[in-house]
Amino acid sequence: MFESGAPDGTPWEDKRMFAFAARAPRPIPTTILFCCAYVLSFVDRQILSLLIGPVKADLHLDDFQFAVLNGFAFAVLYSVLGLPISMLADRFARPPIIVGGLALWSLSTIGCGLSGGFWGLFFCRMGVGIGEAALVPAVYSFLADIVPAARLGRIIALFSAGSFVGAGLAYLSGGALMALLRPGSLPGGLVPWKLCFVIVGAPGLVLAAVIACFVHEPAARGAREARAGLLQTWTFIRGQKWLFPLHFLGYSCSAVMLFSLMAWSPAYLMRVMGMPHGVVGGFMGGVAIVCGCGGIWTSGRLIDALTTRGIVRAPVIVGAGGMAGAALLFLLSGLCGVGTAGLVFFALTFFCASFPMAPSAFVIQTVAPRSMRAQISAIMLLCNALIGLSAGSMLIGLLDDRVFTASDGIRYALPIVAIVASTAGAAMIAGTAPFYLARWRALSRGE
Structure with missing residues (x-):
């Protein structure tokens, strides 16, 4: 990508025109483009x-039909197809896969x-x-x-911050667009919510064209390594013990903590x-935007500094x-209750809850062989989608409907699920320390 220099035979005075197109890969411009794609996703x-x-x-939909559209229809193929698409990313050039996915989800929107x-x-x-699974x-790879x-x-933190910017913009822009696009003010009597989808989907097509033009596969990638299949990847995972x-x-x-906060916070804040x-x-x-992006950027810088x-x-x-900090801060927010202190601790919970995104990707990209990175990342995302995006949110709804049946039952359902999950996660991640250290030592010996 962003190479410097010109094709052989080009006069020297013309080479400056191609200076952007033949340099060694430049991480910051590339990451910003990928981050913009993550925002749009x-x-x-x-x-x-x-x-x-x-x-x-x-x-004329009922609540169940809307829930199917909002959750199941998106998540089922997003989680399942991530692995086969990642196998393609471990075997073939990745920019066309990214561009194809971006164009597909934009057109689908x-x-x-x-x-x-x-x-x-x-x-x-x-x-x-399907598009976002790519x-x-x-x-990451x-x-x-x-x-x-x-x-x-x-760099991983910079890319991952796009998720919080995108979520924040969705919170901010949805209501604003509907307020601007009033029925009767649109040509042909177009329904406002339909135009909202067209407006938010169109920028992805432009970005896909930009990435296709300026981002190219690193020349040094993979020629020295055979591409790994799923069996080899599974064998490697098993070989790293726990x-x-x-x-x-x-x-x-x-x-579970992060997706629960994003999905149920509006109800929690109101009730x-x-x-x-x-x-x-x-x-x-x-x-x-502020606490999510700030937390993930702090997380990435801490990893690099340490x-x-x-x-x-x-x-x-x-x-x-x-994870431990998020659990503690959410507990303090609940204990403070209504008021400024409770909201401050709630915002700080978001700050700490975003910390795990950078190290979760960092570990995979540093300990996995190059030929397996995308596949192992896809397995990680599959677990996140099935456990975090689906199971955690449904468990909160179940507790709210069946156990804490008062109008403010979310007061107990959300903190119980989020705090218990975050505490358990902190313990399990701490438990990876000896195995991570053993893998690092093996890599240092060239194994």
């Missing part, structure tokens, strides 16, 4: 939840706005999930090939903290510490 996946009222009314019924919207949401494993190990933590089982389960518990409905979107948007000081267990310390 979260806006496109989250926007439906903010349009629940008009979508249900216009398509636009298709959501053109859908006239439940099934049309269902299949378009599946398309969003992004993260391929990007790509960044690990172009970034020195001493800077990998902050490192990967504890890693996958521990960071899936962190995903428990007494926050007006009109204020929740702005507050959550600010918390997601690593350069010779502390090999840096990602373990940062990951486990972030």
Whole structure:
């Protein structure tokens, strides 16, 4: 990508024109482009939840049908297809895979706005999930090939911050767009919620074209290594004893905390903290962007700072510490109750809950062979989707419906699930320390 120099035979005075196109890989510009894609992915996946009222009314959907569209239709292929797509990323050039996924989920988002019924919207949401499944494993693998190990933590953090920016923009923009696009003010009587999908989907097509033009596979990648299949990857995972089982389960518990906060915080803030409905979107948007991005950037910088000081267990310390801190801060928020102190501790919970994203990716990219990185990242995302995105959120709903049946039952359901999961995750990640150290020593010996 961003190579410097010109094709052989080009006159010297013309070479400056190609200076951007032939340099050695430049991590920051590439990461910013990938981060923008991650921002758009979260806006496109989250926007439906903010349009629940008009979508249900216009398509005559019940709550169960909307839940299927918002969760199951997206998550089922997002989690399942991540692994086979990652196998392609470990075998072939990754930029075309990233560009193809970005174009697919953008077109599918636009298709959501053109859908006239439940099934049309269902299949378009599946398309969003398939497209987004191509992004993260391929990007993590790509960044690990172009970034020195001493800077990998902050670069991964920079990319991962896109998820919080996207979530924050979805909170902030959904209501604003619906307020601007009033019925009767649109040409041809176009329904406002449909135009929202078209508006948020279109930028992805432009970004896909930019990435296709300027990001290319590193020349040094993979020619020296055979591409690994799923069997070889599974054999490697088993050979590391408890490192990967504890890693996958521990960071899936962190995903329970983070996804639970993102999904249930609006209800928690309104029912428990007494926050007006009109204020929740702005507050959550600010918390997601400021505290989420701030936490993940701090996490990445801590990993790099500790690593350069010779502390090999840096990602373990940062990951486990972030989870333990999030559990403690959420407990303090609940104990403080309504008021400024409770909201401050709630925002700080988000800050610490974002810490695990950088070390979870850092460990995989540093201990796994290059030919397996995307596949192992996809397994990590599969666990996060099934345990964090699905199981944790459903458990909170179950507790709220069946156990804590009062109108403010979320006061207990959300903290119980989130705090227990985060505490268990911290313990499991701390337990990876001896296995991570053993793998690091083996790599130092060239094994």
